[in-house]
Amino acid sequence: MRVAAISAFGPPEVLRTAEAVEPYAGAGEVRIRVKAAGVQPFDCKARAGLIPFVKSAGFPLVPGNEFSGVVDQVGEGVDTFAEGDDVLGFGVLNGYAEYLTIPADQIVRKPDTMPWDIAAGLSGNGQGAHMALRELEVGPGDTVLINGAAGGLGTLAVQVAKAWGATTVIGTASKANHDYLRELGAVPVEYGVGLADRVRALAPDGVDAALDSAGGDGLRALAEVTKDRNRVLTMVDVDTAKELGLREWTPVRSAARLAELVDLYEAGRLTVHLRATYPLERAADAHRDVETGHGRGKVVLTIG
Ligand SMILES: NC(=O)c1ccc[n+]([C@@H]2O[C@H](COP(=O)([O-])OP(=O)(O)OC[C@H]3O[C@@H](n4cnc5c(N)ncnc54)[C@H](OP(=O)(O)O)[C@@H]3O)[C@@H](O)[C@H]2O)c1
DSSP states (O other): OOEBBSSSOSGGOOEEEEEEEOOOOOTEEEEEEEEEEOOHHHHHHTTTTTTTHHHHHHHSOOSSSSEEEEEEEEOOOOOOOTTOOEEEEHHHHOOOOOOOEEEEEEEEEEEEOOOOHHHHHHHHHHHHHOOOOOHOOOOOOOOOEETTTTOOOOOOOHHHHHHHTOSOOOOOOOOOEEEEEEEEEEEEEETTTTTTEEEHHHHHOOBBBESSSSTTTTHHHHHHHSSSSGGGGEEOOOHHHHHOOOOOOOOOOOOHHHHHHHHHHHTTOOOOEEEEEEEEGGGGHHHHHHHTTOOBBBBEEEEO
16 A cells, blocks of 8 residues: 655655555454545654654654545444445544554544545544633633634634634734634734734733644733633643643543534534645645645645
8 A cells, every 4th residue: 555654754855655564454443445634733743753652653654643534444343333434533643544444433424525635634633622622611702812723723723612602713813814714703813922912902801711723922922811821721832831830731532522523514613624635645745834834724635
């Protein structure tokens, strides 16, 4: 089978297509014929050798922690899925491949109305946004601030916050992405120096909850304008969070959480905006795109 793999940690060009042996589903697992795989900043950090537990996984190493595809083998003891089921799911590695095996409790059914590329890009950012907003107890009446709102994570966080009843979602982005944020239902504001003042102009009493997907000075501004520091959460900047005394948390992904996101999609309350799709052969370009740190929505590899 074809994979995009690395044989050494390094810049995007170390990620190349290669041939690998097809895996077989073990007990409790299914094998997926992969149609598409999402590209996450996590994959780029794994490729660069910045994730300690990935460093010990050995080479060749195939990145990719979210995917969509068709179940084509069912391991012993699995009765929840059958060959031919269309699914989406999550893992840690091995998504950039024509086939992967995965525990059966890490996939959910894909609705016919959900395209393969959208399905591939839902889990990582969707579950990240869902976990963080649950942790922040976002609900009806809240004014929520999202830093990095136009990115893959932010795009979904804006929509999930609205779906859960937030009255106002203020999102930071560069000017070029402000119309995009308005389309998502957020009030746009530019990030950078003076952010706290710009947010106060929109929410004079401060915001109820704030989610950070960019870090640095933006996180300081979020802490400044949020009424209760216990309702400020960062996905990226643990050091600044510690320094500011913000809450710490441990994200846990689950099929139940992913299924809730699929339900929101089916109800027409959630869309995944694709920034770009690349064929498997251009996985390195997909990583370069994600590593720009700018853009709207999600980068996905099309595979099968
Ligand atoms: N722990 C988890 O479960 C989890 C899950 C998903 C993601 N994450 C993390 O969350 C982060 C974001 O992921 P992503 O997939 O959303 O990345 P992404 O798609 O690359 O998004 C980057 C976004 O950040 C914005 N941005 C750039 N510089 C900024 C700044 N100084 N202040 C505010 N916003 C800025 C950009 O907006 P403009 O284009 O307008 O400049 C862009 O839309 C990553 O570090 C990722 O590892 C964690």
